[in-house]
Amino acid sequence: MKKNDLLFILVFAVIVLPFLPLGFLKDFQTSFLYNEDYWLYTSFLKFAFLATLGEVIGLRIRTGKYSEKGFGLVPRMIVWGFLGITIKIAFVVFAAGIPTLVEKYFGVAGAKDSMAFKDVFEASENGLGGVRFLSAFLISTFMNLTYAPVMMTFHKITDIHIIQKGGSLIKFFSPIPIRKIFPVINWDMQWNFIFKKTIPIFWIPMQTINFMVASEYRVVIAAFLGIVLGVLLSVASPKK
Template identity: 50%
Template structure:
């Protein structure tokens, strides 16, 4: 472990430790999260998912940052994507149980919102996860790859946030072999299906935070994909 690793760990501990040690800080977080859910979604993903990308860079390149990586624009993009993820989680967690009732599962919505743990609740959570990750995740992952590529093409500059994205150029240049055979075919069914099943079994106010924490794992997975 190098000096930069120790500094990174210390920074993470300093940032997050107050939430565990101080009831006042944690109570403020819960209150602000309840009143400003979309703002907190932006902040959670901007910080935690970007942290995942930094870890991914450490794995793939041996450093936490480098010229052209674009930490700031990546954080902004992740924040915006985080709000989209929050919206998707709300939409699918409301819609899928209703569809399950339409298809014949009695009280699917009530079972899902119940605090009591049951096999039916797990099945509803799994159905929500599978539906969301099958419909929403491929589009999200591809768009995230496009924005990442765009930021790199702009040299990591903040100007990348206002520079038009050359969609055709980037889309046709993506490594679709990795995108399909690893990102879609492996990470979605073997990681995101079960991970988001757990997410949807958590209380609603904890789901976005847990999803953002999973963004750290995503950064590591993307680093693995980049090596292929």
């Protein structure tokens, strides 16, 4: 194991540690990290650190390095932080809206009530465990077929913008030429792998599980899933 690998493992441990269910962290997690009153800040921070870790791991797998010229670590953290906020908003909107939709128009009785319980276990104790599972699946499906492709495409656009600006933080804040970047996107990868494979095979099942747990943990779970996605994308991309 190389020195850089040991250093990364240390950094990884430091970043992940605050999210672990450890007794001495309970007060911090309850008062801030998982406190819905601070959702704006915590959503940004969770994705800025955890999802960016996924990209760093992906870079390591592809190139053998944890950083390279033009990678733009800080700009990537800013993008992921912003996306983390939109993901939190999407979670709230879809978790509230889809149960109402499917209960009123698709005959899924008890969908709203099942999502009102803290998690699938509490719903099961009240006879709505199966409905909670179905509701979670439908929420995940609707969200991943509508919001997710837009979010993923926006992320790819910013990714290309960061690379084109040489990873510079200052240049990152220049206007993004979306019209020029759009044709540059590798649509074969975007459509055939990211959309057609990761959404039905990875994201819909994983987010179904996510919507079965308590709402305060959903964003951090999604951020951890971002680490996994970074690895998946690196495997699908040609190594340098």
